[in-house]
Amino acid sequence: MDFLDYAFMQRALLAAVLVGITAPAVGIYLVQRRQALMGDGIGHVAMTGVGLGFLLTWSPVWMATLVSVLGAVLMELIRWYGKTRGDIALAMLFYGGMAGGVMFINLAPTGSNANLTSYLFGSLSTVSESDVTAICVLAAFVVLVTLGLRRQLFAVSQDEEFARVTGLPVRVLNLLTAVTAAVTVTVAMRVVGLLLVSALMVVPVAAAQQIARSFAATFVIAVAIGVSVTIGGTVTSYYQDVPPGATIVLLTIGAFIVLTALAAPLARRRARARAAALGGADPAECAIPGSRQATDEVGV
Numbered sequence: 217m218d219f220l221d222y223a224f225m226q227r228a229l230l231a232a233v234l235v236g237i238t239a240p241a242v243g244i245y246l247v248q249r250r251q252a253l254m255g256d257g258i259g260h261v262a263m264t265g266v267g268l269g270f271l272l273t274w275s276p277v278w279m280a281t282l283v284s285v286l287g288a289v290l291m292e293l294i295r296w297y298g299k300t301r302g303d304i305a306l307a308m309l310f311y312g313g314m315a316g317g318v319m320f321i322n323l324a325p326t327g328s329n330a331n332l333t334s335y336l337f338g339s340l341s342t343v344s345e346s347d348v349t350a351i352c353v354l355a356a357f358v359v360l361v362t363l364g365l366r367r368q369l370f371a372v373s374q375d376e377e378f379a380r381v382t383g384l385p386v387r388v389l390n391l392l393t394a395v396t397a398a399v400t401v402t403v404a405m406r407v408v409g410l411l412l413v414s415a416l417m418v419v420p421v422a423a424a425q426q427i428a429r430s431f432a433a434t435f436v437i438a439v440a441i442g443v444s445v446t447i448g449g450t451v452t453s454y455y456q457d458v459p460p461g462a463t464i465v466l467l468t469i470g471a472f473i474v475l476t477a478l479a480a481p482l483a484r485r486r487a488r489a490r491a492a493a494l495g496g497a498d499p500a501e502c503a504i505p506g507s508r509q510a511t512d513e514v515g516v
Contacts, residue, residue, distance in 0.1 A: 264312075340453055
């Protein structure tokens with residue numbers, strides 16, 4: 217535990233824990249909406265914010281937050297109105313974000329490609345006290361939104377039309393999801409990096425879905441995986457001198473493989489336990505729709 221003697225490791229571990237919580241907390245809604253790659257797109261746009269931060273000598277984290285939020289809102293508007301040419305508009309937005317980041321950081325008097333690399337792939341030693349403050353504030357916003365509005369966000373993610381009929385402000389909630397995803401990207405970029413943050417938003421959720429039977433269980437397991445791999449990747453990076461972002465993502469993929477291997481025997485055990493508990497009741501396919509038995513079978 218000697219790594220805790222160093223201030224930069226204390227800051228890095230705090231940032232890692234917050235990233236491990238926030239990324240899967242937002243990612244679960246993106247996965248439900250089939251927008252798993254949204255975080256990757258926002259990461260490209262956030263590069264422009266990082267470059268502008270260096271050019272204007274302002275905090276790259278806060279500038280990246282501002283630019284990525286604007287980019288996320290624009291992505292939602294394109295999704296609503298860009299029915300025919302939306303994919304081309306999104307492609308230009310993503311590639312323009314990357315190009316803008318590289319251009320601005322090279323124009324900045326104190327910027328260089330080395331600075332940009334630490335934001336692209338993460339860096340433990342460069343997490344400053346101001347970065348930690350910004351990450352804590354942004355992470356608090358993400359947690360409040362994803363937990364406080366979990367029922368509304370889940371309803372919209374599952375079925376927008378049904379949510380609209382029930383009176384939910386669907387477009388407002390969609391925009392809020394996009395903004396929260398953008399904030400999460402900037403929270404994670406100092407630890408995982410902009411190019412790898414999408415994996416931490418999606419893979420823990422996909423891993424949790426292998427063994428979880430409900431949305432709440434998936435949420436809790438995904439966050440637990442996120443915190444575990446970010447702490448493990450950060451500590452491994454310190455001892456082995458390997459990139460933290462890549463280490464965290466590889467550990468996340470490893471967790472997915474392990475849980476996928478455990479899913480089949482766990483499902484068989486559950487099926488045997490259910491059959492014993494039912495004691496000769498009708499099989500799931502014969503259950504009355506809407507009954508408790510049918511609900512249990514789909515894992516709600």
